[in-house]
């Protein structure tokens with residue numbers, strides 16, 4: 001028995017109130033519908049992020065840690081205990097774009113694996129995976145943070161199971177339509193005009209968040225648990241979501257995106273000319289790993305270290321030998337062993353110094369690096385996981401969590417919703433949705449997306465023959481042609 005999937009936004013809001021750091025995921029520091037806000041750093045490029053190693057901290061931010069990065073699994077987001085909700089978020093914004101995400105969802109009743117695009121004025125595009133449902137992925141969208149009466153959710157079967165392997169979840173977001181693709185098949189198309197005549201269509205620059213959280217946390221309101229598919233049993237964990245890679249193409253361009261007025265319409269967004277700083281960071285080599293640093297050591301230093309290791313084993317042999325001898329000859333021998341050990345150590349130190357390295361600093365910087373890496377991986381302070389002492393929880397956002405978690409209702413703010421959302425638990429999720437949305441549009445021939453194709457197909461929306469990406473959203477004089 002599931003709630004309409006628009007409960008997802010409410011559930012995530014409730015979750016944010018519970019886990020302090022998660023709040024940033026669904027709220028906004030500055031809502032441009034209300035005031036003048038800082039510009040959004042533009043991505044303005046195309047890049048494939050392979051999560052086999054920690055990405056540049058200037059490009060991706062760990063909002064709640066820790067995240068593990070590995071060669072085989074990519075980024076791993078794990079819930080080990082109640083309150084965990086590791087999440088990363090891009091520091092860049094895209095203004096229209098195509099993202100291809102290769103991921104494997106987590107199992108576990110009530111556990112939600114989530115991909116969320118969110119703008120400062122709370123336009124939102126979601127992919128959600130319920131841990132209790134291996135067969136489907138859900139999609140959803142919101143405009144300007146408004147939770148609609150009738151769910152915008154869609155549910156799409158995924159052959160092979162969302163938890164059994166990596167699948168290709170591709171989102172193609174243009175100003176007049178939004179497409180969701182699974183493993184090369186188009187599963188859903190939203191036309192802008194069908195979202196309250198474009199008013200609720202996602203149309204402002206968005207950041208991308210990837211993360212996992214427990215809608216089944218027993219501290220959450222019962223309705224939220226039900227939406228999530230049940231109460232999470234943490235003893236069945238750990239529950240992990242894996243993201244191998246994220247390919248991002250921004251259809252916008254320039255240095256940053258600025259809201260020109262308070263309408264929240266795509267026409268009001270200005271693409272400020274210049275070079276995206278993120279774009280430069282993306283192309284910077286990532287910080288070196290310990291093994292890279294070892295590779296970078298001059299040969300002399302490596303030889304010295306090898307020699308010292310050899311010297312260490314030599315010393316062991318030496319000590320061992322003397323130990324045997326000592327069984328027969330006591331006394332002065334022991335003093336000599338100590339002396340020999342001291343001498344070996346002195347020689348070792350000398351070898352290092354001759355090779356131009358300070359062995360102390362090598363050790364020290366190695367451990368420092370590890371600590372830093374852990375911090376970057378998100379193993380920050382325990383505050384990340386801390387649970388708010390008690391309601392009411394206040395945030396710096398326009399969304400006020402004025403009610404207690406006990407009742408679970410999120411009152412006030414743009415996402416205010418009547419409690420009836422929770423009480424309506426009768427229908428299946430399918431019955432709540434527009435059947436056309438359930439399995440997306442009619443099957444369509446598979447399309448391939450090459451750069452040419454983008455240009456060719458969509459030139460008509462912007463400058464004729466628009467090789468320039470601005471054509472997609474063509475604000476100002478350049479674009480025109482929006483229909």
Ligand SMILES: *[C@@H]1O[C@H](CO)[C@@H](O)[C@H](O)[C@H]1NC(C)=O
Pocket residue numbers: 031033034398413414
């Ligand atoms: C604007 O700000 C006021 C006061 O903070 C708030 O009540 C209102 O909901 C906000 N409106 C929007 C659209 O964010």
Ligand SMILES: *[C@@H]1O[C@H](CO)[C@@H](O)[C@H](O)[C@H]1NC(C)=O
Pocket residue numbers: 100168169170181182183184185447448449
């Ligand atoms: C992932 O799906 C998209 C959309 O169908 C497709 O364009 C892309 O080529 C796919 N990626 C791979 C690696 O197959």
Ligand SMILES: *[C@@H]1O[C@H](CO)[C@@H](O)[C@H](O)[C@H]1NC(C)=O
Pocket residue numbers: 196199
């Ligand atoms: C559609 O948008 C208009 C504003 O353009 C708003 O007044 C109206 O309430 C919206 N309709 C729904 C169903 O949300």
Ligand SMILES: *[C@@H]1O[C@H](CO)[C@@H](O)[C@H](O)[C@H]1NC(C)=O
Pocket residue numbers: 273274275
């Ligand atoms: C952007 O970068 C290019 C190449 O690095 C440079 O030639 C150009 O002047 C830069 N433009 C701005 C506005 O900084």
